[in-house]
Amino acid sequence: MSLKRVLFLTPASAVTRIFPQLRSAEIEASLAENAKGASAFIESSSPQYIISRPSLPGFKVEELFEEAKNIVSYPRIIVLAEKGTPDEARYFMELGAFDYWTDPLVLEKFLALPDNKTPVQNKQSEVKTPAPKIVGSSLAMRRVLALAKQVAPSKATVLINGESGTGKEMFSKNLHAWSDRAKGPFIAINCAALPEHLLESELFGHEKGSFTGAIGRKIGKFELASGGTLLLDEISEMELGLQAKLLRALQEGEIDRVGGTETVKVDVRVIATTNRNLEDWVKEGKFRQDLYFRLNVIPLRLPALRERGGDVVELAQFFLEMYTKEYALPQTKFSQEALLWLKKYEWPGNVRELQNLMERAVLLAAGKDIVSAHFLLDADNWPLFEEDEFAEQEQGDFEITEENSEEAVSSAPSSSAVSSETSAGEFSGALMPLHEVERLMIKKGLEVTRGNRTQAAELLGISVRTLRNKLNEYKSMGIEIE
Structure with missing residues (x-):
């Protein structure tokens, strides 16, 4: 058996149990508990495999994938999750992971790994970037798609203009996927996300000591994208x-x-996006005219x-199917009234707005069936409950009937807001005390999001902090909602 060399980038507690088995199987295993130690070991010992947690304090495994993009002989990366999910596995495999494992580690997995006679090649260089699906058959979209496919194989710089939410980054990924650089x-x-000095370092990289906090050399985005987009x-x-x-x-x-003395050659196809009119920006002196001309070789305007x-309806149907599948919900359809509202x-x-509203709906x-009220932000219009749902009571509540309706109304904490002229037969939720409606809406929000507080808060139009405070308030009253 040929020797295999494996570096673990994990807490020691996750792997020490299996070390004796690996040694018996002639598998050389080493351990690093931080990125600095891992980098030093990779340089000195050239392991074939790195088995890493998705994240450690001050480290994310994505940093390894960034390094691997520029080094063909970089060790194969295996992500080791404590529990793991299909979505996480798919994410890391698309990044270029050789495999995705979950605890506990077993010797059989190591024995199945190709040995050091097998050529080791960075998976990133083998995988062609898949093109995100572009949905739409309107004339406006067919025209821009035809132009995009025509210019995609060239190295020409492309400037994509369009309002926020029109899909500029998705088009950029398609241009890359349709090009000869797809394997790169x-x-x-995002040029708006960083101040100038940090953006310069992110784009062009920096040398150790070039500024306060530059504790080592950093490779910039231009170098990382060399051979690609x-x-x-x-x-x-x-x-x-x-x-x-x-x-x-x-x-x-x-x-x-930044701080360097050597010029670095790069081979990069650049795509730029903006939601502004750059010609006006140039006239106002906010954008260089020569840079505008250099970027605007191939202009694409997204409608x-x-x-x-x-x-609109075609996209809505696409998102409908995507989210029912993602949340494992029964297949549904649009009501005619909802289709009219969409149009x-x-x-x-x-x-982007359509996608967010479809997820909520x-x-x-x-x-x-989806109705237009499911799209609205106004919680008063959300059809979360059937009328008879307000009669469903938890422990400590009571059922409202004709016999006890008068007593129920008079004993409600917010009875001043309840009309005494309304009979029990007309009870439809509008007569329920507001604090009860609030509680039921929070309960329903947590049910449809399967306990995800962040998503529930978004659906209810409140902050996660407000939701947490409400849940603590109910808990202090002896009411468990989750």
Whole structure:
């Protein structure tokens, strides 16, 4: 048996039990508990495999995948999760993981690994980036798709313009996937998310000691994307000083790391996106004219959702099927009234808004037909309950009937808001004390999100902190909702 060399980037408690078995099987195992120790060991000992937790204090396994993009002989990365989920497994496999394991470790998995005679090649260099599905058959979309596919194989810089939520990053990924660079990396950076000095370091990298906090060399996005595509999202928000350095990188195909003395050659196809009119930005002196011309070699304008006609319903159906599957809910359909609402709404937030509203609608409908009220943010209009659901009582509650309705109304804590002229037969929830309606809505929100407080808070239109305080308040009253 050929010797296998394995580096564990995990807490010692996760792997010490299996070390004697690995030694008996002639598998050389080492342990590092932080990224610095792992890097030093990789340089000195060249392990074949790194078996890493998804995250450790101050470290995420994604950092290993970033390093692996530039090193063909980088060790194969196996993610070791304590419990694991299918979604997490899919995520790491798409990043380039060789495998995805869950505790506990067993010797058989190590014995099945290819030995050191098997060529080790970074999986990132083998996988062609899949193109995200673009949904829509309107004339406006067919035109922009045809142009995108025509220019995708070239190295020409593309400037994608469109309102927020129109899918600019998704189009960028498709341009990359349709190009000859599809096997190379796709790297994205949001130019509006970082101040100028940090953005410069992220784009071009820096050398150790180049500024306070630069404890080591950092490879920038341009170098990481070499051989592939670099997406500069929200390019209009980049400061003028940094625009000059970007222009040189585009024109000369070379960059200088912050604090560095050597020029680094890069081979990158750049795609830039913006939701602004850059011509106006140039006139106002907020964007360099020469950089604008350099970026605008191939202009693509994505239409707003309100310009796409029947694509609204087609997209809504796509998201409907996606979220019913994701949340394991029964298949449902749109009511005619909901379809009419979808067609008439102006969609200021474009496809992103439609996707968010569809997720909410699927959760609130919970397998029933979707109506327009499921799309609305106003909680008063959410059809969360059937009328008879207000009669479903938990421990300590009572059922409202004709015999006790008068007593129920008079004893309710907020009875001043209840009309004494309304009979029990007309009771439809509007007569329920507000604190009871609130409790039932929170209970329902947690039910449809399967206890996920963040999603429940979003559905209810409140903060997670408010939801937590409400739950603690109910618990102090002896009412358990979760």
